[in-house]
Amino acid sequence: MELLDFARGPALQFALAVFVLGFLWRIVSLFLMPRTKDRSAARPGTRPALFAATREIIRRTAPDKAFGKHSLFALVNGYVFHVGLFIVIIGFAPHIVFFRDLLGVAWPSLPNNVIYAAGVITIASMMVALVRRFLNPVQRLISTLDDYFSWLVTFLPVLTGLLANSHLWVRYETLLAIHILSVELFLIWLPFGKLMHLALVFVTRSQIGTHLAHRGAQI
Amino acid sequence: MxxxxxxxxxxxxxxxxxxxxxxxxxxxxxxxxxxxxxxxxxxxxxxxxxxxxxxxxxxxxxxxxxxxxxxxxxxxxxxxxxxxxxxxxxxxxxxxxxxxxxxxxxxxxxxxxxxxxxxxxxxxxxxxPPDLLQAAENARDKGSPLGVSADVLADRVEWLADDNEVDIPLDKEKADVLLTVSSIELMKYPDSLVAMAKLLNHAGIDWTLSSKGYEATNFGFLSGRSDIAKIMIQRIVDAAESVGAKTVVIPECGHAYGVLRWAGANILGKPLPFEVVHITEFLADLKRRGKLKLKPMGDAVTYHDPCQISRRGGATQAARDLLDGFATDFREMTPTGNHNWCCGGGGGVQAMSRAAGLRHKVFKLKMDQVEQTGADTMLSACANCRLTMDESKEHWHWDKDLGSLVEVLAEHIDESNAAA
Structure with a gap:
């Protein structure tokens, strides 16, 4: 079996299975834990929990006033690579074909040069994020293996994808296989580390939103 | 050790x-x-x-x-x-x-x-920290972290009432409102209790203190002693039930408010049988209802938000409502309200003597904030913040004044037009 066939066949099936089961397991195990009920009397006029949760999910997308000047650069950089990743994953024509085959839905693609530019910017932005993690005393102190490994498994698909798209390094089929395998590594790791923030962000923002709204403390 | x-x-x-x-x-x-x-x-x-x-x-x-x-x-x-x-x-x-x-x-x-x-x-x-844990044990054994037993409370209430010619009801049989006190106030800022008494009497409130449950602070919560936290809350519940109070008023103390208002029912495992309000909320409501008549004050003042009342308490607006139309030269600091910087002594840190150096450093933020407003006096609504800031003020030989919002209000009661 060619490497590409392996990557597109059994490896993909395995990775998707681990991703789906791991993702469900992580979420279900969290929601199976008993959740504390707030018995304190809500401040009169409190909005419904659903409103507070939705508001907080949206509100926290923009930086708070208490944001320190030190973090501003990191904050902007964070937006850059998240948006860059999103454009590359969702906008690239071959990716859309992959999603169509997998999920049965498709959408218009972005021009190749836009994807290319977004990929290069994402690579640069992620490099900056890594350098900051090494150099900034706060981030260096609080970084764990999960932080570095999650960075790596996110970085590799972007790098290999960019190389494959540029027809650089080794032959295209091999690069494509490596790219797909790197995506599979990303999928396999996602449910087990910090990449799970993809889903947890909605849980924790909802929690703090409803918690503070109950008190009438809208921060 | x-x-x-x-x-x-x-x-x-x-x-x-x-x-x-x-x-x-x-x-x-x-x-x-x-x-x-x-x-x-x-x-x-x-x-x-x-x-x-x-x-x-x-x-x-x-x-x-x-x-x-x-x-x-x-x-x-x-x-x-x-x-x-x-x-x-x-x-x-x-x-x-x-x-x-x-x-x-x-x-x-x-x-x-x-x-x-x-x-x-x-x-x-x-x-x-041993001193924080000791404060919690004092509260359990003596009634208050600073050793204010029920007898000491009665002595101080009698002294304050006589000295200031104000009625401070203690252990009334029945009352609509149960007032609690922080022992920091009783021992270091006793005028605070006098001020609350004057304001409540002025508005014609049926209130009392109770020797069954008077201590508002909860060092059990702050020190990680959940057993003591529960005891302290239960004492207030018992006191309120015995006088039939529908409302429990928390004095100028941030954590006392946070613990009883938002954690109390969760620690007891059942809803509290009364409403819990901070003194600023209670007074702001009286002012809205026209029961609190005040003479305007022209001093240049700013306001420090106690974290547990504003940011985590949801009562940020109460102090503003009180200052509105009363303090004619009120200046907000930057940042303010829910974004205000902490005094550095909340969460029991005030009670940890070894943390004093760190608290003083934190106070530099507050001094900068106040100086930027140009105000001469910083008011607050938390005796714990006040004590923390008073100690740091002394440490830095800072020349601005610190005060209590409730005390300032009491000094400006307009008796000529008292509520019926």
């Missing part, structure tokens, strides 16, 4: 408190470090150890080691006695549980709640 440290007891105590809510927060940290900038202890020291996310590390590791699927991958390194010793300072001395870090957290992690749970774990392990 060497202390026996029981790492397993810490783990057990922490894991026993884990709920789905706390679990989600424990799993969500991205280690972005933005919380450092929002923390006053980091802001004044640039010491990365004071990063709020870092303070959670031992208990985050304990949690991750315990929970699949993360535990399948070895979870995280085992927490050691040395870790707990090192983190004691970070969870007690250098966290006021002010919640400012949560404001900048992209995930919205309630760090202060995890610190509160971690403190319980540390105390179970045999750690915790």
């Amino acid at each position: 060497t202390r026996e440290i029981n790492v397993q007891a810490a783990a057990n105590r922490f894991l026993a408190q884990i709920s789905g809510n706390l679990g989600a927060y424990m799993e969500a940290c991205l280690h972005c470090g933005h919380c450092a900038d929002a923390c006053h202890f980091y802001a004044v020291t640039d010491d990365p150890r004071y990063t709020p996310a870092y303070k959670l590390f031992p208990m985050a590791r304990t949690y991750k080691r315990s929970k699949p699927p993360l535990s399948w991958f070895g979870g995280a390194p085992k927490v050691t006695e040395k870790d707990l010793q090192e983190w004691e300072e970070l969870l007690f001395d250098s966290c006021t549980m002010c919640g400012r870090c949560t404001m900048v957290c992209p995930m919205g992690i309630d760090i202060a709640s995890i610190v509160a749970a971690s403190r319980q774990a540390f105390v179970a392990a045999g750690l915790g």
Whole structure:
């Protein structure tokens, strides 16, 4: 079996299975834990929990006033690579074909040069994020293996994808296989580390939103 | 002094408190470090150890080691006695549980709640600042952290009532409102009780103090002694029930408000049989209803928001409503309201003598804030903030005045037009 066939066949099936089961397991195990009920009397006029949760999910997308000047650069950089990743994953024509085959839905693609530019910017932005993690005393102190490994498994698909798209390094089929395998590594790791923030962000923002709204403390 | 440290007891105590809510927060940290900038202890020291996310590390590791699927991958390194010793300072001395870090957290992690749970774990392990723990035990054994027993309370009430010619009802059989006091006020700022009495009498409120439950502060909560926290809350519940009070008023104390108003029912495991309001909320309501007549005050004043009343309490507006139309030269500081900087002494840090140096450093933020407003006086509505700031003011020989909002209001009661 060619490497590409392996990557597109059994490896993909395995990775998707681990991703789906791991993702469900992580979420279900969290929601199976008993959740504390707030018995304190809500401040009169409190909005419904659903409103507070939705508001907080949206509100926290923009930086708070208490944001320190030190973090501003990191904050902007964070937006850059998240948006860059999103454009590359969702906008690239071959990716859309992959999603169509997998999920049965498709959408218009972005021009190749836009994807290319977004990929290069994402690579640069992620490099900056890594350098900051090494150099900034706060981030260096609080970084764990999960932080570095999650960075790596996110970085590799972007790098290999960019190389494959540029027809650089080794032959295209091999690069494509490596790219797909790197995506599979990303999928396999996602449910087990910090990449799970993809889903947890909605849980924790909802929690703090409803918690503070109950008190009438809208921060 | 060497202390026996029981790492397993810490783990057990922490894991026993884990709920789905706390679990989600424990799993969500991205280690972005933005919380450092929002923390006053980091802001004044640039010491990365004071990063709020870092303070959670031992208990985050304990949690991750315990929970699949993360535990399948070895979870995280085992927490050691040395870790707990090192983190004691970070969870007690250098966290006021002010919640400012949560404001900048992209995930919205309630760090202060995890610190509160971690403190319980540390105390179970045999750690915790001795003076803070002593304050909690004093509260349990004597009625108050500063040793204000029911007898001392009666003596002081009698003295204050006589000296100030004000009626301070103690142990009335029935009353609509039960007033509580903070022992910091009774011992260091007794005028505060006089001021509350004058204002409540002026508005014609049917109120009383009760020797069954008078201490508003809850050092059980702050020191991680949940058993004492519960005792202190139960005393107030018993007092309110015995006088038939529908409303319990918390004096100028932030954490007292936070604990009884928002944690009280959860600690007892059932709803409180009365409404809990902070004195600023109670007075603001009286003012709205025209029952509080005040003569305007022209002094240049600014207002320090106690974290547990504003940011985490939801009563930010009450002080503004009181100042509106009364303080004719009121100047907001920057940042203010829910974004205001902490005094540095909340969360029991005021009671830790070894944290004094750190608190004084934090006060520099406040001095800068006040000086930028050009105000001569900084008012607050928390005796704990006031004591913290008074000590730091003395340390720095700072020339601005600090005052209590309630006392200033009481000094400006307009008796010529008293409520019927």
